[in-house]
Amino acid sequence: MSSTDKTIVAVDLFCGAGGLTHGLERAGIDVRLGVDVDPSCKHPFSANNNASFLLADVDDLDASTVANSLRGGRVTLLAGCAPCQPFSTYSRSAARKGGGKRKGRGSRDDWRLVQRFGELVRALQPDLVTMENVPPLLDQPVFAELLTCLDGYSVDHRIVDVRDVGLPQTRKRLVVVASKLGPIELAAPDNDGGPATVRQAIGSLRPVAAGEADPSDPLHAASRLSAINLQRIRASKPGSTWRDWPDELRAKCHQRSTGATYPAVYGRMEWDQPSPTITTQCFGYGNGRFGHPEQDRAITLREAAMLQGFPANYSFLAGEDRPSFARIGRLIGNAVPVPLGEYVGRILRNHVDAFLDKEELGTVA
Structure with a gap:
């Protein structure tokens, strides 16, 4: 097993039923907490993963709650898939919780939860960040804002065809990874067997x-x-x-x-x-x-x-x-497809392995 097993500790925001968490755990990452506003997510997330579940609106989440779950980890990771559709399940559930339309919601607010994810990154300053989303996010001003929140990180992003990670489905997703440990690259998926059926x-x-x-x-x-x-x-x-x-x-x-x-x-x-x-x-x-x-x-x-x-x-x-x-x-x-989460988890594990090897050799700046 890799030296990173249980070295990377993570929180999964907008965790849903646990697809991303399940993939990250398969890759050896210790997901401590999943957060979602939909109570229907609690059973599938908790029953199938080792992480705790918090029923909460990420838009109102205090950064200290996330920080407490990351405490003690040698390498910390903030992960998530922020809903971005104006009438997404997350937005509708949050509106019901608040008794109606959420304050400040407007056309630009279609991407509000992506902004909130960036705000939490800026507040928490985890070692690693990953986000999965729809490809059109690349063309939105909020994506440039997110990159601003990642100032000081090495950042890479890629549109991933999930067939390339072995998922038997036609689907493309934007994946972002960022690291404070050193240069990071989202290598092309290596699926020798070709797309599944x-x-x-x-x-x-x-x-x-x-x-x-x-x-x-x-x-x-x-x-x-x-x-x-x-x-x-x-x-x-x-x-x-x-x-x-x-x-x-x-x-x-x-x-x-x-x-x-x-x-x-x-x-x-x-x-x-x-x-x-x-x-x-x-x-x-x-x-x-x-x-x-x-x-x-x-x-x-x-x-x-x-x-x-x-x-x-x-x-x-x-x-x-x-x-x-x-x-x-x-x-x-x-849900985030499980193999996509595992692909991202392995990218992060390999990155941290390389960093730890350099650290042991005394070559880390």
Whole structure:
């Protein structure tokens, strides 16, 4: 094991269900605390990871709370994936907690939580920083502001195609890393096996029908299909769209000229290709190309989680017999894919290893 095992201690802000934390822990990083405003995150985060969970709005979080969790670490890391959509789950939950629209929210405030992350970096001055976000953040003024908060750090960033870290999914994310220890580089992912496939991720799971669940795994549950949608999925071929259906199965909106611009719905996945981007609505057949490659249903919540890189036994339910598709789907779709977190964790571990080797040799400035 690396000399950095349990050397890097971390706090994960906007931790969600724990995808980033789980990946960082796999890489040997000691995540002490996860913070999120959504109470639904508590069980999956705490049940599957070694970190504590704090139900709190990061926008109101006192820096001393984070500092206490980082205390005693030889190398400290502040990590997070700040929600940036104006109507993100995090923003809506925070608004409900505050009794309405949050103070000061405006069009520029779409990126407020990214600003808050930068403010906490500036206040805490951890040794390492990492943030994952949507690629359009690069073109926003707030990204330049974030880099200002990282003054004194070596910084690198990269748009990562998650297929390059072995995730069977079409998804690109912006990853930022920063270090006070010395120059740091986000090396290109090294995935010798090539992109994984839907078959490799979920092909071994037990078949279930639409509206049913695996008795041994309540999360391996498929949403119901209406009679017309059952006909539609039976008429769908892997990789095809609704354009291949007979006219009588097409929705009215698709029959209008405007409908032709929305081909990426009501489709089946392909066994030997990556899946489409897993969204918060991935359990619905009509919400994207989320049809199972051969079974007449949408993918189950368990399949969606595994396509996000979560282990097959990752617990999202705290004793419920049947999951809430909307609630669990939100947690899965908003999660940082686990292999992406592990990729970042290994970059940071290798960086710290190199620093510690130089320190032992007395060559650190």
